Amino acid sequence: MRLTSRWVGMGAMAMMAALAAGAQSLPRAQQTAIDAVFQDFNTRTPGCVVGISEHGRQVFARGYGMASLESATPLTPASVLEIGSVSKQITAASIFLLQQEGKLSLDDPAQRYLPGMPVYAHPLTIRELLHHTSGVRDVIQLMQMSGIRTNDFATMPDALALIERQRALNFPPNTRYLYSNSGYVLLAEIVRRVSGEPLSTFAAQHIFQPLGMRHSQIVLDHRLVIPGRTRTYAPAPGSGWRLEVSPWQQIGDGGVNTTVGDLELWAANFWRPRVGGARLIQQLETQGVLNDGRTIAYAGGLEVDQYRGLQRIAHGGSWQGFRTQFTLFPKPQVAIITLCNVASADPALRSRKVADVILGDQLAPEPVPAATPTLSVAQLRAYAGWYWSAADYDLRQVSVDGAALRLRQWPGPSVRLQPLGQGKFRAAGDTLVFQPLARGMQLRLEATGELLTRQPAASGNAAGTHALVGRYQSPALQVSWTVAQDSKGLLLRAFGANPNRLDTDHSYPVRPAIAGVFIAGPYLLQFDGASLKVSAGRAEGIRFRRVTQ
Known part of the structure; x- marks a missing residue:
């Protein structure tokens, strides 16, 4: 059923009052259908709050589950939750507002404002930080590789220092897209240096206060007491729940604490811009373009795509047990905001189901x-094998599983491939194309254009592995790792920054995958005699030098 438009040119105060009132103007049948989307949450579980607005006016807001299981406090539209990476659009808006003031240009070298950053072989710009095309290694991945757990204390200066120690990039800027929280940590620091105020103060004065977002703030100190803030949970092993708490103190990539009502005020700014004008909205929605001319989905802290025929502007968030989704449909001017305090919530899926309920007759048929x-x-086996892209540090394994193919991007889980015909398969939202070569096979990922070439599998008892034994140090991570050999083969011991703490010492069997490339737990390893290169997710090619054999 189509939502009824009731925007009548309210002033800002009237708009805020309407949102605060939490009026439920959806038909009862739609409300019941939305309730069903969240029916698995109750008084014994954490849960979610969902808010829906049309043309800037709230039409639905409801909480499901508990804000605190300990105090039996329910989730309500007034609950304050941390929104994780949904915060990135606020960081991006702050950069754009500084640009409007003439204080910076998106094409300025980032090092102009970040003197501690290395000067790389290729220029690195603010625009590339915004679009995740900078190649800067991801700070969360780097912290984990340094042995810093999410329940350790880590400050914004710690995060900046770790990023600045990276003397190399994942790839030359603007040649690829790879999501990196580091870019937005650096953008927060640029805001501080250019404006003379921390991002938290700048956003409060230039975004939150003008829009009447009275329950929103960027939180750097996790010890701060915030009225109405929820607890955050994850499923405990076996059954029940466990608290998810992190004392990391970095902002820019996350850090915004807010309510669904405040985010609806922010969403209303997209339809009737009061902060930043139409220019700000245009910049937030402008997608990045790579050097080869390809347009990526990522814009200014938001992703732009299509959902069942309607343009969708959205971003998700994940931090501690918080899981969040901010979704805008510009043509009907509808916002769907889903904020959850449990790691298993999947708010993106729930938001799509809510969209199906309230935009049914505007959506294209499934x-x-x-x-x-x-x-x-036999046909499936023709595609099986190891596929490798040295430029992207990307290793994938295609294997036959019964009557189907499965694809595994190491070190992640495997996914089933759906055959489409003529060497094409579908998996995880991407189309994969197998292309026979004169000698061998190539795999092309249509979403990114990446090419991987099939490689012979290494022998399980690859000769010469004893030569890899030794201790290796990484100046970039400030850690030492060792490769040892026992009766079962090679073993990687990945020590954290504090070698005296046993819980930062992880050991993984090392096994050869293809010539020169090994798998050890979550890591891909490449040895070249005097050094070791380690890749893990969003941090590629980190060099360790051998110090002993």
Whole structure:
């Protein structure tokens, strides 16, 4: 059912009053259908708060589950939750507002404002930090590799120092897209240096206060007492729940604490801009363009795509047990905000289900799945093997599982490939194309254009592995790791920054995958005699030098 438009040119105070009132103007049938989306939450579970607005006016707001299991406090539209990476659009807006004031340009070298950053072989700009095309290694990945756990105390200066120690990038700027929290930590520091105020103060004065977002703030100190803030949980092993708490104190990539009502005020600024004008909204929605001309989905702290025929502007967030989703549909001027305090919530999926309920007759029909081609086991085996891209540090394994193919991007989980015909398969929102070569096979990922070439599998008892034994140091991570050999083979011992703390010492069997590339737990390893290169997720090619054998 289509939502009824009731925007009548309210002034700012009237708009805030309408949102605060939490009026429920959706038809009862739609409210019941939305309740069903969250029916798994109750007085014994954490849960979610959902807020829906049309043309800047709240039409639905409701909490499901508990804000605190300890105190039996329910979640309500007034509950304050941390929104994780949904915060990135506030950081981006702060940069754009400084640009409007003439205090910076998006094409300025980032090092102009960040003197501690290395000067790389290729220029690095503010625009590339915004679009995740900078190549800067991800700070969360770097902290984990340094042995800093999420329940350790880590400050903003700690995060900046770790980023600044990276003498190399994942890739030359603007040649690839790879999500990196580091870019937004650096943008927060640029705001501080350019404006003379921390991001928390700048956003409060230039965004939150002008829009009447009275329950919103960027929180740097986790010890701060915030009225109405919820606890955060994850499923405990076996059954029940455990608290998820992190004392990390970095902002820019996250840090905003807010309510669904305040985020609806921010969403209303997209339809009737009061902060930053139409220019700010245009910049937030402008997608990045790579050097080769390809347009990426990521814009200014938001992603732009299509959902069942409607343009969608959205971003998700994940930190501690908080899981959040901010979704805008510009054509009907609808905002759906889902904030959850439990790690298993999947607010992106729930937000899509809510969109199906309230935008049903505006959405294109669900595509009818095409008939799936049937491939013989012999045909499937023709695609199996290891595929490698040295430029992207990307290792993937294609294997036959019964009557299907599975794809695993190491060190992640495997996914089932859906055959589409003519060497094409579908998996995880991307189309994969197998392309026979004169000698071998190539795998192309249509979403990014990345090419991986099939490689022969290494022997399980690859000769010469004893030469890899030794101790290796990383100046970038300030850690020492060792490769040892026992009766079962090679073993990687990854020590954290504090070698006296046993819980930062992890050991992983090392096994060869293809020539020169090894797998050890969450890491890909490449040895070249005097050094070791380690890649993990969003941090690629970190060099360790051998110090002993």
